[in-house]
Amino acid sequence: MSIRQIKPKIFSVGTIDWDRRIFDELIPLPDGTSYNSYLIEGSEKTALIDTVDPTKIDELLKNLSSLDVDKIDYVIANHAEQDHSGGLPFVLDKFPMAKVVTNAKCKNLLMIHLHIPEDKFIEIGDNDTISLGDKTLQFIMTPWVHWPETMTTYIPEDKILFTCDFFGSHLATSDMYVEDKGAVYIGAKRYYAEIMMPFRKTVANNVKKIENLDIKIIAPSHGPLYNEPKFIIDAYKDWTSDDVKNEVIIPYVSMHGSTQILVDRLVEMLIDSGIYVKPFNIPYTDTGELAMALVDAATVVVGTPTVLAGAHPAAVYATFLFNALRPKTRFVSIIGSFGWGGRAVEQLAGLLTNVKPEIIEPVIVKGCPDGDAFKKLERLANEIIKRHNGLTSN
16 A cells, blocks of 8 residues: 555555455455554654554555654554554564553553563553644544444544544545545445444444544544545444334245245335335345344344254354344344244244344244235234334334
């Protein structure tokens, strides 16, 4: 990644990972990602805000060398996760006089995960500041976006907020600032859905916390920078609100076609009633797309056949994901089929320990659906329609 000047004496020195396609061996990255790192040259001191994934450390060090950086006084660790702090030991080797500036929780994690000695740290608290001479670094604790130790760094003189994962997007792009708002909105929503949504209430409080600052630029550690901060702040307000949309999401799997018939008929009924519907055939689904769809949906209907007296493992996974991500979904139901018996409904319902939606009576049929099954499905559709008609926001 080429070096970019954001403001006088403030540079983007991170790297783009064009080819990375999975994160944490879990999250698909269809558009790659970036590891943004920022160099701040004050009149008296120099600071580096976050580093990069260790696989890209050579590029970061090359960028610093290209700027003729001969000393770094402070390395700010906004977040301990390795894609931002994994390069920290290498930076400290290159600049042995540098101190790591972070909060107590992050310090502890960095000592455990990266074996950084305790005497290398300067520990700070909420709203503490460090002077670089003509520039000030102000530290604002923003926990659970998405780890307990996360924080942001603000430069009041330049009105730039460095947010690490907060407001980020897994998006490899040569644009320094947001140019394609549609693409960035999708990338940021996907990112929020995959890692921020389980902490929705806390994230909402952190949005309120940073809103009081005079911000001209938001500089995250993944994806492009925002020179129109309102764009991403308003998006986060929407995603973290309690409002749901007139949408039904149907993650399903069908082995021999019976559950598929039920899904197709339910989709048709709901569309005819003016409800936005999106089915996800789980074995062929990008889990990031499913997570993103869960951000706004009022209702989720899981479709499953019965396997060895229980739900299909793919449906179990989708239900587990739903429970782990804790969306604001208000209503849930289950549809599916069985051959001779089973407890698929009880199994899936038992997985919903973190969320408390209203469960609408499931429709589970024996064998291939017939007229009686379709009548039950119609009752389910009508129950969903009735509840959606009562939504305060659609």
